[in-house]
Amino acid sequence: MNSNQPLISVIMPAYNAEKYIAESIESVLNQTFKDFELIILDDASSDKTKNIVLSYAQNDDRIVYVGKQCNHGPATLRNEGISLAKGNFIALNDADDLSETTRFEKQITVFNNHPNVAVCGSWILNFGDNIDSYVFEAPQDPIAIKLLFLSYNCLANSSAMFRKSCVENLEYQKEFVPAEDYKLWSEVIVKQDFYIIQEALVHYRQHENNISKTKADNLAISDLKIKTEMFKDIFDLNDSDFDYKKLVNFFEILANRMKLGQNEIFSFFEMAQRIIKINKEKTVFPEVLFQNRIEELLTKPFIYSKINPFFVIQLQRKFPNELKLLNRKGVFKKLINFKNFE
Known part of the structure; x- marks a missing residue:
């Protein structure tokens, strides 16, 4: 040595x-x-x-x-x-x-x-x-x-x-x-x-x-700041691209097993749809790998939030491709308990 x-x-x-x-x-x-x-x-x-x-x-x-x-x-x-x-x-x-x-x-x-x-x-x-x-x-x-x-x-x-x-x-x-x-x-x-x-x-x-x-x-505050900046840098985003900061915030809310309201769920799916498109355009991550990760995130509102069945129909009409990610593995059958609907 x-x-x-x-x-x-x-x-x-x-x-x-x-x-x-x-x-x-x-x-x-x-x-x-x-x-x-x-x-x-x-x-x-x-x-x-x-x-x-x-x-x-x-x-x-x-x-x-x-x-x-x-x-x-x-x-x-x-x-x-x-x-x-x-x-x-x-x-x-x-x-x-x-x-x-x-x-x-x-x-x-x-x-x-x-x-x-x-x-x-x-x-x-x-x-x-x-x-x-x-x-x-x-x-x-x-x-x-x-x-x-x-x-x-x-x-x-x-x-x-x-x-x-x-x-x-x-x-x-x-x-x-x-x-x-x-x-x-x-x-x-x-x-x-x-x-x-x-x-x-x-x-x-x-x-x-x-x-x-x-x-x-200080952990929660720092964590959100870090993810927001990293999200922007990895995908090379501008603030005008879409409200990625809000998307990251939704990730944090769901990670902590907190509920989203119906308007928040709709917004979450809308932004998830947008980031899937951005990833496909920029080829940041392999498409299948990224969709699998988004699929995991999209299931969380159905786990942690109470969802009206009529709202599910609205989601299916507006986000057919995103809902297909969940339907591939029978997620709805596993996650949606109609007894819990408001």
Whole structure:
């Protein structure tokens, strides 16, 4: 290993992480791929985080400790870590998460075999003291990942490894915390390919101090802003094209299992019809793949909202092609319960 120029720079922000950080450090140091540096940025912790990190640094010169005098937050620390990184690749590993020993080896193999891939993640195993463990899965295909990104962030941040060159002039934006990773990836994915390894190479620890829980109030606002901007960029839309912002808002409402009124459902179908046409004209996504995704979205009003049967007839007359997407799989028979009609 060239100690002056490691291939990978691992960035680990830490704040009062004494309970978990030793286990996280060891999961990095025990990697089968050894050519890396581990940059640990201590965000002015008041516990034993510093002592634990320095005890490991004494025995492994790959560890770089950066102590902060005041608290900045993980977005700022990750940006600093990227600026300090010597490697051509950046790997993220939070101070409470664990990496499987073969994680770096398998991700570097992906980059070597797929030079067009800018970001590589994996499935993750969610675990914690008070939850049943489960695996969060996502597709491998770059186009399928990009399409899914319009609905939610399917790349777990602690599983991410990326080419340092792909984030030039980009950074984690503090105002989007705890969705700052989604914001960064949403800017990268517009023009570059993502790849997700089809196994859980990272164990994501859930606990009450996860920043996604402590900053939950800002999550919904940030999420909607990110999706709206990404939707515009991926489809190369202007505000005059159609009310895509309202369409994204409907996606959010339905994702939260909230009801739509009949006028809203009509508007939702109208805008879905328009984006199907735009996708076909611009060939942003393969037509069948995109229609399958729209089909999933079009079913949600029938799941979460009460719909008058006469209104269904109006939809069929106005949106025959869109309703055919649902009829292909007998969606109406499965989803429409006439006892629930108002």
